Amino acid sequence: MIGLISATAAGAAACDRLAAAWPDRTRRYPGPVADAVRAAFAECEQLVCFLATGATVRLLAPLLRDKREDPGVVCVDEARRHAVALLGGHAGGANALADQVAEQFPGCRPVVTTATDATGVPGLDTLGWPVEGAVAAVSRAMLDGSPVRLVSDAVHPLPALPPNVAADADGAVSLLVSDLAVEPDAGQAVLRPPTVTVGVGASRGASAEEVLTLIESALAAAGLSPRSLAALATVEAKAGEPGLVAAAERLGVPLRAHPAAALAEIPVPNPSRAPQDAVGTPSVAEAAALREAGPGADLLVPKRKSEPAPGAAAMATCAVARRRPRGRLAVVGLGPGARDLLTPRARDELRRASVLVGLDQYVAQVRDLLRPGTRVLESGLGAEEERARTAVAQARAGHAVALIGSGDAGVYAMASPALAEASADIDVVGVPGVTAALAAAALLGAPLGHDHVSISLSDLHTPWEVIARRVAAAAAADLVVTFYNPRSRGRDWQLPKALGLLAEHRAPDTPVGVVRNASRPGERVHLTTLGALDPADVDMMTVVTVGNTATRAVAGRMVTPRGYRWQEARA
Template identity: 60%
Template sequence: MIGVVAATAGGRGAAAALAAAWPGEVREFTDLKAGEALRAAWETCDAIVSFLAVGATVRVLAPLLAHKTSDPAVVCVDEGMRFAVAVLGGHHGANLLARRLTGVLGTEPVVTTASDRTNVAPLDSYGADIGFTVHNPELLAHVGAAVLSGEPVALEGADDWPLPALPPNVRTDTGEAATGIFVTDGAEIVCMCHESWFGNRLVYRPPSLVVGVGSARGVSAEEVGDLIDLVLGGAAVAPESVRALATVDLKADEEGILRAAEERGWEVVTFPAEVLAGVEVPNPSEVVRAEVGTPSVAEAAALHAARSFGRSAELIAEKHRSANATAAVARLRPRGRLSIVGLGPGARDLLTPRAEEALRRASVVVGLDQYVDQVRDLLRPGTRILSSGLGQEEERARTAVEEAAAGRAVALIGSGDAGVYAMASPALEFATGEIGAIDVDGVPGITAAVAASGLLGAPLGHDHAYISLSDLHTPWEVIERRVRAAAEGDFTVCFYNPRSRARDWQLGAALRILAEHRPAGTPVGFVRNASRPDETATVTTLAEVDPGEVDMYTVVLVGSSRSRTVAGRFVTPRGYRWSFEKSAPSEPDEPAGASR
């Protein structure tokens, strides 16, 4: 919940605007005195937008400060609505909130956290979105300063996880030279590391472990808990790295197991006996099979759950017994992450915030060289860039999937929307062989057709079809059949890949087909380099259009028989007449949540 505090009419108006823009997220504190309102918001909300001076806000809140990980994030907005200043909890919501306010109030975000200003991944929230916790948070400020100063830094427990890139002075793996102590999952392991890396050492606890438990009916929580602690200690791993406790579904209501998990803050996951029976384990028991339907509960549940959370798993602690319980521990290898990112038509302000975040979240970026250059300034230091030229789409898609399958955080980039004549299709085709090894996230982008439509007027106001005129992978006979179908169906048609030096006749042929079904005065619009500095937009007619003015950087839109030119703008009517007369209830034209 975001608490909004205001003391002036302007602030109250802005507070109301936020409440309208973010329904369900905002609670207004505008009827109390400023100090009382701030204190009330601090006690009841996760974040605060204060339409007060920074100094006044800080003086009220200073006595209430506890820790940045638990305090509400605070953003101050000036009376002129020019700036949104992240004051408290920058990496815990304030920086993001300051940026969100831009979309509603038009304010400029003011972010002063050093890692954000240098585009370095912040260590206090590193991996937080996938469950990482910091074992030694008292060193965060010291190690964070070392990262920014270029000093050698070791992050332990973060290797082999799909995490954002880090600068070259930060290591997440073992080095060479002197012997030292390395910690992974809380286990202390002797490794070979250079001595200089140990002066600045931060330890993370990744959610990499699953504890499997079996028990007799009526087992106590104390017995289960003591056994779990014994097994974890024997494996030299940390309870903070346990992701879940797993058991057979026959024990889903076993009070002792449930209480032991609750006391440790762990989720409980259960599986049918027939599923666990198919898991190969080192210590099966026919006695257990006869009783619950599977030869293993603890080992099988730990392994099966770990595999469901990751791309593979290994048993690091085999079954241990107490009088009435068994326990085992499995470690998972995390799934890689593939974000397929649409960069939009080219202008930076048409690149979505979600796309920017996906780029900063990646440690590997794969894309066409000119698209990589377009966003290079957004990539974090240490990002590995795998770029290639035109005509190598299949190689880029395959490379991105392979990198993600190896456990990395990968962004595969393309212009417009990556799912429209772009990289999403080949990447997902290659990814079918990696089901279970990667998580795929599609990040939508503004398409060239939408950008061109906005410049031309409203050509896509009614039903329309997208058709690519490239016959490199699709036979012309198929393309021609699709153009004829769109012509006969009276669709507005948007042509991608309309004309190149080697393909100079297809657009003319397509226009002639449409002319058989359209009036000569049907509007035709074409936009070259939409949203870029050298963009051009032209509205003409089907009778007058010159295909020679079009190239591969151009999107061509041809209207339906009902499209027309209005004050120089290309418009396709929506297909009905507005009526202001009262009529019987009908389906709304713009249902809530609809997207066009």
């Protein structure tokens, strides 16, 4: 919960705005400011104070306990020009909250002074994995450019680390990435990747203590750190067993339930008749551990039973599996070009990647957003298949990869060749972007107000006969048509042919929008008609939108009505 605190009428209005925007996340704290701060500090995970920073610091000072426990605090000035991450930038989430608050107030800018965020170096405590040991010393060395030796038991999809963090670095500090139960050396920080899954079975009434003791002994037997535990897994029939539910809650991991039929298909070393009769699968613990861990997992600890009190029957079983590290491929749409049309999710994925793959001109658009140390693999026009194969290969090698394309990466861009190449051995994330058709439509007015279609006129990969058949079908169906790749120096006849096909079904005065470099430097918007359009005004940087029989030019804008009855009556 986010506590909202203010002292003035302007601050109260700002609190109202956040409360309206985040009704389920916020709580107002009225009354004397000092009392409000004390109450919110004790009850909330985060605070937003519409107060002077000096006053906020004085009010917070007596309340501070530990940076791992204190809430994150953002302070916003009276004019709402700055959202300052004042306390708990990482642990309390104040840095991210400052960004979110700033987005709610036009002209407001987040102010983040945490060194790692300011320099683009990923904070070890922001990676989403448990970290222990000499975190401060290693973080300082990363920031200072001092050598940090990287030791990892596998390639994991981490964000880009700065160049001074390397396997061959000879420094006084080191970063170990491992799920093994090793104590950090002096000057060493240890990141715990979530690679361990534990399958559990339990008789009715098994206690959480018995389950937890069993899991602890199994992890110790495998030499694994409990902090690398990703999930407990069981059969669906045991999903609500109180001892299992409580054990997962105390371990801070999810309890995932799998169908008995799916578990029965998993080959295991120790099948048993008892679980087959009870829940429909010959294995619960081993099969659940392996299925939760995914393809290529290793069973490190076979099924073992709990050790009950003398004279009592064992109530729980468990098995331990290790996930094979999986690379991550994010296919990211950059939008039409303008920085403010790049989505926040796309920005996050660019900063999450350790490898960026893309067309050289698109890489140039976002290079400043990459973290130091990001490996960039760029190529020129016409190398789409090569980029797709490169991105998938890098993900298969275990890296966090961002494959970028303009507009939406799934529309005439890199998603389809990449996903045709990718198999189930990597994780894939799609990040949508604003397409060229949408960017052009917003400049033209509302040409896509009714059913519409996009067609590429490039016959480099699609035979012209197929393209012509699609254009003719769209013309006969009276669809608004947006043409991508309409004309180039080597392809100057396809657009006139396509316009001729549309003209068989549409009048010469049908509105046509021509937009070049939508949202980019040199943007040009021209509204003409089907009969008056000169194809020579069109090139590969242009999107051409041809209206349907209902599209009209209204006040210099291109409008395709939805067909509302009140509009029909007025017409």
